[in-house]
Amino acid sequence: MDKAFFGIVRRFGLVVAFLALVSCLGAIAWGVMLYQTPVQRQLATPSLNYSQFKESLRPTPVNETANGSTEQFQAPGSSQRQSKTEFERKFDAFLSQIVINGNRYLSPDFTLREDRIRSACLEMTQSLPQDQHDALALAFMEQFAAASKKFADDPANRANVYSPSDKGDRWQAFINWITSELQRQIQAESERVQQETAKAMENRTQALQVFAMGGVAFIAFVFFTLMLVLIAIERNTRQLATSRADTPTPTLVA
Numbered sequence: 001m002d003k004a005f006f007g008i009v010r011r012f013g014l015v016v017a018f019l020a021l022v023s024c025l026g027a028i029a030w031g032v033m034l035y036q037t038p039v040q041r042q043l044a045t046p047s048l049n050y051s052q053f054k055e056s057l058r059p060t061p062v063n064e065t066a067n068g069s070t071e072q073f074q075a076p077g078s079s080q081r082q083s084k085t086e087f088e089r090k091f092d093a094f095l096s097q098i099v100i101n102g103n104r105y106l107s108p109d110f111t112l113r114e115d116r117i118r119s120a121c122l123e124m125t126q127s128l129p130q131d132q133h134d135a136l137a138l139a140f141m142e143q144f145a146a147a148s149k150k151f152a153d154d155p156a157n158r159a160n161v162y163s164p165s166d167k168g169d170r171w172q173a174f175i176n177w178i179t180s181e182l183q184r185q186i187q188a189e190s191e192r193v194q195q196e197t198a199k200a201m202e203n204r205t206q207a208l209q210v211f212a213m214g215g216v217a218f219i220a221f222v223f224f225t226l227m228l229v230l231i232a233i234e235r236n237t238r239q240l241a242t243s244r245a246d247t248p249t250p251t252l253v254a
Contacts, residue, residue, distance in 0.1 A: 041197075045135075095145075128186065
């Protein structure tokens with residue numbers, strides 16, 4: 001009867017110890033995966049698609065564009081710095097393309113001031129993160145230049161132009177869209193980073209709970225392993241005692 005009982009306990013202990021070990025290893029693996037949840041903190045490169053601008057066109061009141069037109073459509077400035085960084089050279093190269101494209105569309109009624117456009121572009125890109133500022137700013141300027149070329153080459157922008165101010169209003173609407181689109185994308189990327197960071201913190205908190213569960217499973221594994229060791233010791237001791245009892249004791253014959 002005792003042998004049957006200890007046999008059942010031993011099998012049960014083996015099953016539980018095995019399950020506890022598997023649970024412990026699984027909890028460790030799951031906890032490590034949760035704790036190492038990646039966060040993509042780098043903002044994606046801004047994307048300016050001219051076709052999106054055409055889809056977003058709405059009638060623009062004159063009072064919304066008056067300030068912009070009086071600031072941008074004037075004689076070009078002539079101040080230049082002698083020494084420029086690599087970023088400034090590339091920035092100014094894209095800026096020149098934007099001004100050329102804008103003047104192709106606006107001439108002969110208006111002439112863009114390069115210093116005004118530069119100030120506007122610098123203001124647009126000042127909200128970019130410092131560690132990515134140069135790369136994202138140049139990517140933005142490159143796409144701005146490409147979009148401005150498409151704008152200047154689009155025959156639809158020259159149709160139904162009844163006065164020089166119509167051209168100015170259409171160009172200003174394009175600039176407004178560029179500004180709002182960049183701000184929208186930066187805001188969306190910032191929210192994405194915040195959400196991923198919050199999710200990573202939540203997963204780390206959950207990982208600590210999983211590690212605690214793994215610790216409980218490990219304790220259960222150790223407990224049932226010790227129980228199996230004690231059962232094995234008891235069985236060996238019982239067998240040794242039985243073998244000694246079955247061995248006849250030698251007697252001395254006088």
